[in-house]
Amino acid sequence: MSILIKNVLLKDKIVSILIEGNSIKKIATNVGSSADKIIDGSDKAVFPSFFNAHTHAGMTLFRGFGDDLPLMEWLETKIWPYEKYINENDVYWGTRLACLEMIKSGTTFFNDMYWMFPAAAQAVEDSGIRAAIAAVFIDSFEQEKANEQRKQNQRLYAEMSKYSDRIMFCLGPHAPYTVSLHSLEWIRDFSIENEVIIHMHLSETENEVKEFVEKYGKRPFEFLDDLGFLSSKVIAVHTIWLSDKEMNIIAERGVNVVHNPTSNMKLGIGGDIFHYRELKERGVNVCLGTDGAGSNNNLDMLESMKFAALLQKFHYSDTTVLPVREAFDMGTVNCANAFGINAGIIEEGKLADLVLVDISKPKMTPRHDILSNLVYSSNGECVDTVICDGKVLMENRVVEGEEEIVSKANEVAFEFMERKDMLDG
Amino acid sequence: MSILIKNVLLKDKIVSILIEGNSIKKIATNVGSSADKIIDGSDKAVFPSFFNAHTHAGMTLFRGFGDDLPLMEWLETKIWPYEKYINENDVYWGTRLACLEMIKSGTTFFNDMYWMFPAAAQAVEDSGIRAAIAAVFIDSFEQEKANEQRKQNQRLYAEMSKYSDRIMFCLGPHAPYTVSLHSLEWIRDFSIENEVIIHMHLSETENEVKEFVEKYGKRPFEFLDDLGFLSSKVIAVHTIWLSDKEMNIIAERGVNVVHNPTSNMKLGIGGDIFHYRELKERGVNVCLGTDGAGSNNNLDMLESMKFAALLQKFHYSDTTVLPVREAFDMGTVNCANAFGINAGIIEEGKLADLVLVDISKPKMTPRHDILSNLVYSSNGECVDTVICDGKVLMENRVVEGEEEIVSKANEVAFEFMERKDMLDG
Numbered sequence: 001m002s003i004l005i006k007n008v009l010l011k012d013k014i015v016s017i018l019i020e021g022n023s024i025k026k027i028a029t030n031v032g033s034s035a036d037k038i039i040d041g042s043d044k045a046v047f048p049s050f051f052n053a054h055t056h057a058g059m060t061l062f063r064g065f066g067d068d069l070p071l072m073e074w075l076e077t078k079i080w081p082y083e084k085y086i087n088e089n090d091v092y093w094g095t096r097l098a099c100l101e102m103i104k105s106g107t108t109f110f111n112d113m114y115w116m117f118p119a120a121a122q123a124v125e126d127s128g129i130r131a132a133i134a135a136v137f138i139d140s141f142e143q144e145k146a147n148e149q150r151k152q153n154q155r156l157y158a159e160m161s162k163y164s165d166r167i168m169f170c171l172g173p174h175a176p177y178t179v180s181l182h183s184l185e186w187i188r189d190f191s192i193e194n195e196v197i198i199h200m201h202l203s204e205t206e207n208e209v210k211e212f213v214e215k216y217g218k219r220p221f222e223f224l225d226d227l228g229f230l231s232s233k234v235i236a237v238h239t240i241w242l243s244d245k246e247m248n249i250i251a252e253r254g255v256n257v258v259h260n261p262t263s264n265m266k267l268g269i270g271g272d273i274f275h276y277r278e279l280k281e282r283g284v285n286v287c288l289g290t291d292g293a294g295s296n297n298n299l300d301m302l303e304s305m306k307f308a309a310l311l312q313k314f315h316y317s318d319t320t321v322l323p324v325r326e327a328f329d330m331g332t333v334n335c336a337n338a339f340g341i342n343a344g345i346i347e348e349g350k351l352a353d354l355v356l357v358d359i360s361k362p363k364m365t366p367r368h369d370i371l372s373n374l375v376y377s378s379n380g381e382c383v384d385t386v387i388c389d390g391k392v393l394m395e396n397r398v399v400e401g402e403e404e405i406v407s408k409a410n411e412v413a414f415e416f417m418e419r420k421d422m423l424d425g
Numbered sequence: 426m427s428i429l430i431k432n433v434l435l436k437d438k439i440v441s442i443l444i445e446g447n448s449i450k451k452i453a454t455n456v457g458s459s460a461d462k463i464i465d466g467s468d469k470a471v472f473p474s475f476f477n478a479h480t481h482a483g484m485t486l487f488r489g490f491g492d493d494l495p496l497m498e499w500l501e502t503k504i505w506p507y508e509k510y511i512n513e514n515d516v517y518w519g520t521r522l523a524c525l526e527m528i529k530s531g532t533t534f535f536n537d538m539y540w541m542f543p544a545a546a547q548a549v550e551d552s553g554i555r556a557a558i559a560a561v562f563i564d565s566f567e568q569e570k571a572n573e574q575r576k577q578n579q580r581l582y583a584e585m586s587k588y589s590d591r592i593m594f595c596l597g598p599h600a601p602y603t604v605s606l607h608s609l610e611w612i613r614d615f616s617i618e619n620e621v622i623i624h625m626h627l628s629e630t631e632n633e634v635k636e637f638v639e640k641y642g643k644r645p646f647e648f649l650d651d652l653g654f655l656s657s658k659v660i661a662v663h664t665i666w667l668s669d670k671e672m673n674i675i676a677e678r679g680v681n682v683v684h685n686p687t688s689n690m691k692l693g694i695g696g697d698i699f700h701y702r703e704l705k706e707r708g709v710n711v712c713l714g715t716d717g718a719g720s721n722n723n724l725d726m727l728e729s730m731k732f733a734a735l736l737q738k739f740h741y742s743d744t745t746v747l748p749v750r751e752a753f754d755m756g757t758v759n760c761a762n763a764f765g766i767n768a769g770i771i772e773e774g775k776l777a778d779l780v781l782v783d784i785s786k787p788k789m790t791p792r793h794d795i796l797s798n799l800v801y802s803s804n805g806e807c808v809d810t811v812i813c814d815g816k817v818l819m820e821n822r823v824v825e826g827e828e829e830i831v832s833k834a835n836e837v838a839f840e841f842m843e844r845k846d847m848l849d850g
Contacts (some may be wrong), residue, residue, distance in 0.1 A: 061791060062793075063790070063791060063793065063797075063798065063802055064791075064792075064793040064794035064795075064797035064798050064801065064802065065793040065794070067748070067749055067794065067797045067801060068744055068745055068748035068749060069744060069745065070743075070744055070745060071744055074744070097787060097790055097791075100787045101787040101788060104787055262735065264739070265735035265736065265738060265739040266734075266735050266738060266744070266801070267738075267744060268738040268739060268741065268742045268743050268744045268746075269739070269742070271742050293802070296801075296802075297797065297798070297801040297802040298788050298801070298802040298803070300788075300804075303728070303804070307732075307735075309691075310687065310690035310691050310732075311690065311739075313690060313691060313692075313693040314689070314690040314693060314694070314736075316693065317693045317694070317696050318495075318693050319493055319494060319495055319496055319499070319691070319692060319693045320493055320494065320495060321693075323492070323493035324492055324493060360828075360831055361831075362522060362525045362526040362529055362827070362830075362831060363526060363723050363725075365488070365522055365831045365834050365835055365838075366486060366488060366489075366522075366834055366835045366838035366839065367489075367835060368487075368488065368489040368490040368838070369489035369490070369492065370489075372488075372489035372492045372722065373488065373489050373722070376489065376492060376691070376721070376722040376723070377488055377489065377718070377721075377722040377723040378723070379725075379728070379804045379806065381804065381806035402787070403785075405787075406785055406786075406787060406790050409790050409791055410790055410791045410792060413790075413791035413793070414791065
């Protein structure tokens with residue numbers, strides 16, 4: 001299968017792009033005119049598709065359920081009691097909805113942590129995008145739960161051959177305050193032995209860090225470093241409350257960090273902020289995530305790029321911090337690099353994971369700086385065409401099966417809430 | 426001319442809405458079926474259209490021109506030198522572009538301050554939306570300039586009868602640091618005599634307040650209150666750096682304030698923040714603005730509502746501050762009230778200024794809370810149909826003349842930049 005994108009704007013040049021199989025074969029002003037499929041690129045600009053470095057896709061079913069509540073009240077009355085009643089079918093359709101929203105806003109990869117791995121993996125398989133999926137690993141410091149979780153991860157890992165290359169297995173220890181020391185050691189060993197990525201929430205709130213220090217006598221990254229846990233295979237999510245020493249450790253070990261500005265702001269994490277400037281100075285690879293739709297409330301990476309850039313400018317009272325190019329890289333190539341995916345830039349030999357953006361829209365006018373228009377002015381809805389792994393997933397904003405996904409997601413979201421209310425009161 | 430919107434979701438009920446002339450005549454489950462135009466409201470929800478309480482519409486031509494520069498460098502190298510070369514034709518097409526973007530994102534009113542009033546007014550006239558327009562009043566403390574500006578405002582005000590009721594004349598003193606005491610007195614008198622609204626930037630940066638206090642021995646709102654300048658006819662824009670005493674004055678005089686969260690963040694105003702909670706406690710009418718596209722970089726009110734809500738939650742470390750309903754009111758009814766426009770709510774007898782939102786979109790799914798989905802998850806692109814003053818300005822996302830406006834705006838944006846570069850080097 002080959003695709004020819006004709007006369008599309010790439011940076012400041014009109015080019016044509018030939019895709020063969022799942023990768024970009026040739027980029028030139030003239031690459032011939034024979035291909036299985038021809039796409040007219042006029043009035044379009046081509047960009048790498050977006051890489052969402054942290055979300056909980058299945059939680060999209062909770063979008064708009066309990067906004068503006070105090071954090072603990074939201075978790076205790078709206079999330080945890082209802083999550084108990086979620087089944088595989090719910091997670092499947094919740095993840096399909098998430099994938100649909102991502103495709104419609106130009107995202108072709110997400111790093112996921114949620115329940116019911118097989119349902120999420122099947123949804124990604126059926127949607128045509130890429131994902132790194134981790135089953136939430138929480139043992140609550142109980143030996144029996146720990147054994148269960150380890151067995152589950154071994155089983156899931158052994159079953160990975162049944163999925164396509166678009167799906168990557170990750171380990172998902174929830175956070176240092178929900179996972180025991182012994183399980184962390186097990187996860188470390190499993191990661192080293194199988195070269196598997198670890199996806200973990202770290203240092204999101206001041207309180208969790210304070211309690212951790214009280215319990216272990218060290219800050220989380222010092223503790224994990226002493227454990228030999230930290231490497232470039234670690235994707236550390238949030239990383240707001242960091243000491244200078246911890247930032248040095250993160251840099252030395254090559255840990256990848258994920259900033260989720262929209263979620264941080266909506267959850268009122270406040271007080272401190274993601275230290276972009278200090279991490280960048282140390283050469284840390286910074287990626288961008290939306291977090292789950294429960295706390296964002298969307299999965300639109302262009303919107304999150306804008307939130308990231310503006311929050312840093314506001315925090316440092318400095319317009320020059322986190323310029324548009326860096327915000328864009330956080331949501332594309334930095335994340336692709338963290339996961340070892342050969343994408344995130346439009347170049348010959350790279351995977352054909354890309355978007356065509358409609359530059360005739362009012363928000364893309366005038367054309368002084370197309371990347372600025374994309375990140376600061378537009379949002380996911382400017383994406384016209386999405387290609388992932390050499391396959392067209394959206395063209396002219398049409399995604400196959402959209403109506404069914406929206407309808408099923410609405411249905412299951414209300415069904416499991418009713419199940420809970422019936423059974424649990 | 427009558428319009429019947431059939432079977433549309435209003436809050437939690439399916440209703441039909443009959444529009445006659447420029448207002449909402451009847452809302453009921455059955456309002457008959459005869460009208461000049463029938464709109465199918467299924468899979469749509471109806472909301473009041475959005476009211477943008479502060480922008481510089483013509484500046485949309487500067488979108489993406491000099492992002493991420495230090496504030497003064499941006500103004501001194503990218504805005505001021507080029508603005509000198511803008512002509513009436515440029516402002517006309519820049520404002521048409523702004524109006525087009527606003528219609529496409531559900532906004533039907535904006536409060537404008539820019540150069541070349543007649544060009545802006547004509548653009549609003551031709552676009553079909555509403556605006557309060559003020560000519561920027563800057564006298565730089567020079568008598569000759571002051572006389573010129575006063576004459577210009579008198580002339581513009583006298584000419585208002587040539588425009589439709591959708592266009593309102595306002596006085597636009599730029600800021601207390603660019604307008605002399607005598608001109609402020611003249612503006613105060615003109616406002617009282619003609620019952621005209623005053624649109625003014627106030628207390629945006631720490632430095633301007635500091636310099637003002639050095640010069641006048643009082644803070645800006647104390648000074649203006651002693652002058653008898655403050656009333657409910659004043660629209661005070663930014664109002665970040667306020668003392669408790671100033672907040673009390675604002676409340677007592679019924680001054681309307683306008684928060685521009687996206688612009689504040691992008692310009693790194695930082696250090697302090699718009700004091701939503703303290704102003705709300707005092708009963709102040711708080712409106713929402715996008716500011717100009719040069720510092721936002723769009724005019725999308727739904728995006729600005731999200732920025733407003735999230736910035737306050739982040740600032741106070743409290744998720745309950747500025748809940749979704751209040752953010753929505755800031756961008757609708759609060760602004761309509763400030764300008765004495767009988768709109769901002771969907772009710773019989775109100776002006777027919779409303780939007781139909783497509784609730785079948787992934788970002789609007791599931792439907793736990795449609796207002797939350799609108800503000801926190803969606804953006805202007807979820808708006809399907811826009812009605813202003815009883816006329817359909819957009820249907821199925823199609824606006825008449827869109828292609829020409831985008832093309833002309835691109836053309837003039839580059840032309841005046843070339844003029845400047847040729848003549849000025």
